Amino acid sequence: MSGNDGGTGRWKGKVALVTGSSSGIGAAVARRFAGLGASVLVNSFHSVEAGQAVADSLPGARYVRADVGDEQECARLVDVALGEWDRIDVLVNNAGIGPVIPHQNLNDAPLEIWKEVFSVNVFGPWALTVAAAPALAESKGSIVNVTSLAGIREVGSSVPYACSKAATNHMTELLAKVMGPDVRVNAVAPGLVDTPRTETWEGAREGYRHVAPMQRPATADDVADVVMFLAENQYVTGEIMVLDGGFGLTR
Numbered sequence: 150m151s152g153n154d155g156g157t158g159r160w161k162g163k164v165a166l167v168t169g170s171s172s173g174i175g176a177a178v179a180r181r182f183a184g185l186g187a188s189v190l191v192n193s194f195h196s197v198e199a200g201q202a203v204a205d206s207l208p209g210a211r212y213v214r215a216d217v218g219d220e221q222e223c224a225r226l227v228d229v230a231l232g233e234w235d236r237i238d239v240l241v242n243n244a245g246i247g248p249v250i251p252h253q254n255l256n257d258a259p260l261e262i263w264k265e266v267f268s269v270n271v272f273g274p275w276a277l278t279v280a281a282a283p284a285l286a287e288s289k290g291s292i293v294n295v296t297s298l299a300g301i302r303e304v305g306s307s308v309p310y311a312c313s314k315a316a317t318n319h320m321t322e323l324l325a326k327v328m329g330p331d332v333r334v335n336a337v338a339p340g341l342v343d344t345p346r347t348e349t350w351e352g353a354r355e356g357y358r359h360v361a362p363m364q365r366p367a368t369a370d371d372v373a374d375v376v377m378f379l380a381e382n383q384y385v386t387g388e389i390m391v392l393d394g395g396f397g398l399t400r
């Protein structure tokens with residue numbers, strides 16, 4: 150598929166599986182793929198009504214409730230997509246959780262929290278990749294992982310969150326080495342993005358206004374732009390594309 154034809158229906162006949170697409174970045178990505186003609190599998194675990202509403206608003210989309218922190222549920226998500234459309238062209242591992250825990254509060258981040266965060270942010274993308282790999286190889290498709298600047302710089306909502314994103318960045322590079330030439334694997338690593346998750350993070354937003362060269366947080370659509378680029382370009386693989394308005398340069 151060419152990313153340069155500008156055709157609004159250029160994803161017609163193709164399938165996008167976007168985890169965590171009931172809100173924020175995932176919903177923007179789902180809308181973008183659907184707007185270009187793709188059939189989209191919309192997913193969430195807790196916000197069922199919101200996920201269903203996103204799917205209902207998109208032509209050819211289907212909502213599937215599943216916990217990406219559960220290996221069997223990940224396999225089921227892939228099975229549903231293949232049962233419905235018989236192909237997968239892009240897997241966007243976007244679902245993520247990130248409790249806010251000041252980094253210095255070591256006792257507030259017990260292993261229970263680490264396991265929960267890693268289940269969704271690391272083990273889920275792995276399980277989905279394993280399940281979707283044959284279909285992606287057949288379609289010459291790609292994987293886009295939504296990670297974070299927190300996986301690269303010493304920032305982020307908590308230490309377990311930042312480490313989970315670092316792990317998924319590394320997973321992205323390792324998988325890119327072994328899944329080519331049939332499947333490309335990339336990540337977008339955003340800094341602060343205006344989404345429901347960050348609605349109350351006024352301090353962080355203020356920091357971006359004053360410190361980041363671009364003087365604002367990203368929008369979910371800024372992230373969707375990068376996801377689309379990574380999904381459509383036919384040569385880039387193993388790339389962790391930072392999208393932080395230059396904020397990381399100032400750390």
Ligand SMILES: NC(=O)c1ccc[n+]([C@@H]2O[C@H](COP(=O)([O-])OP(=O)(O)OC[C@H]3O[C@@H](n4cnc5c(N)ncnc54)[C@H](OP(=O)(O)O)[C@@H]3O)[C@@H](O)[C@H]2O)c1
Nearest residue numbers: 169171173174193194195196216217244245341342344346
């Ligand atoms: N916003 C930022 O500043 C920012 C910055 C860097 C990276 N990111 C990353 O971008 C991704 C999306 O974040 P966002 O800001 O758009 O957050 P959001 O608005 O809270 O959306 C998160 C999505 O993930 C879903 N989700 C959470 N746990 C899930 C599970 N176990 N199974 C399936 N779906 C699950 C949520 O639905 P339910 O909870 O209802 O299941 C929701 O659809 C995350 O990976 C996040 O780490 C965000």
